[in-house]
Amino acid sequence: MKELALHILDIAENSIKADADNLYINVLEDTNKNILSIKIKDDGSGIKKDILENITDPFVTTRKTRPVGLGLSLFKVAAERCNGFFEISSNNKGTTIEAIFEHDHIDRAPLGDMSQTIISLLLWENDFEVKYKHIFNNEVFIFDTKEIKDELSGTKIHNSTIINWLKEYINENIGNLRGGEYN
Amino acid sequence: MKSLEELRDLRKKVEKDIEMRKGLNKPKIIIGMGTCGIAAGARNILKTVMEEIDKRDLDLEVTQTGCIGMCEKEPLMDVQLPGQDRITYGNLSTDDVKKIIVNHIINGKVVDDLVIARLEE
Numbered sequence: 563m564k565e566l567a568l569h570i571l572d573i574a575e576n577s578i579k580a581d582a583d584n585l586y587i588n589v590l591e592d593t594n595k596n597i598l599s600i601k602i603k604d605d606g607s608g609i610k611k612d613i614l615e616n617i618t619d620p621f622v623t624t625r626k627t628r629p630v631g632l633g634l635s636l637f638k639v640a641a642e643r644c645n646g647f648f649e650i651s652s653n654n655k656g657t658t659i660e661a662i663f664e665h666d667h668i669d670r671a672p673l674g675d676m677s678q679t680i681i682s683l684l685l686w687e688n689d690f691e692v693k694y695k696h697i698f699n700n701e702v703f704i705f706d707t708k709e710i711k712d713e714l715s716g717t718k719i720h721n722s723t724i725i726n727w728l729k730e731y732i733n734e735n736i737g738n739l740r741g742g743e744y745n
Numbered sequence: 746m747k748s749l750e751e752l753r754d755l756r757k758k759v760e761k762d763i764e765m766r767k768g769l770n771k772p773k774i775i776i777g778m779g780t781c782g783i784a785a786g787a788r789n790i791l792k793t794v795m796e797e798i799d800k801r802d803l804d805l806e807v808t809q810t811g812c813i814g815m816c817e818k819e820p821l822m823d824v825q826l827p828g829q830d831r832i833t834y835g836n837l838s839t840d841d842v843k844k845i846i847v848n849h850i851i852n853g854k855v856v857d858d859l860v861i862a863r864l865e866e
Contacts, residue, residue: 571788579811678791682791685791717756718763723758727752731752
């Protein structure tokens with residue numbers, strides 16, 4: 563994947579398929595400690611123990627279309643390539659995935675278009691909440707669909723006018739957080 | 746900077762619009778968003794669809810789906826007009842998407858050279 567935001571989209575879609583009601587995406591960038599951490603947490607149905615043990619093996623998957631699953635394997639390799647690490651834990655209350663990267667590692671893909679990733683998640687028909695928290699050194703941006711849905715009081719978030727507005731809203735805020743640099 | 750108060754005003758506008766378009770049978774777009782689709786550029790396909798809808802003021806239903814096993818033809822997009830065959834387009838660029846929206850969705854003409862499958866209604 564060319565952007566970390568694309569990995570996030572891919573992994574988060576597993577959460578949607580696991581019928582999660584709440585999805586938490588945390589991005590932490592600490593340039594002093596030279597860390598970029600991505601944590602994705604859901605309250606979905608979880609992964610069975612026997613599958614979890616080998617989940618990052620590309621030939622372990624629960625899908626039925628073909629016996630190869632690449633999403634988690636790719637994310638793990640992306641982190642390890644950058645002197646980082648990858649961790650996954652899961653039980654019947656949900657799944658947590660964390661990937662740590664060296665922030666300035668030459669092989670680290672750019673974070674990429676996070677706003678488009680969040681918007682793509684919002685466009686799924688399933689009803690679930692997304693809480694995105696992005697910390698860049700001491701600056702914090704939080705995007706919470708609960709708060710957005712309160713403002714919309716019943717109007718569907720899927721509407722293209724709303725979606726395009728939200729995209730710009732997220733983009734501006736992340737850009738602001740990182741001092742005008744978008745990805 | 747945009748504020749959430751702005752969103753409240755936008756909501757009122759959008760509500761009027763939705764009320765006006767109620768009850769119409771909408772064309773449907775389905776985008777493949779599995780790992781294969783995402784790696785091949787499906788997120789940009791979705792982005793372009795949403796931009797075109799906004800720009801051309803279209804009323805469509807946009808949904809997403811996981812991998813359907815045609816990974817080598819991603820990014821994939823299905824279009825179904827009410828009462829017509831469901832057409833699967835593949836190997837798409839964002840320019841192809843604009844073409845499909847104008848020719849197929851607006852003018853009702855299937856873009857034959859981009860079709861990879863057809864599911865009868």
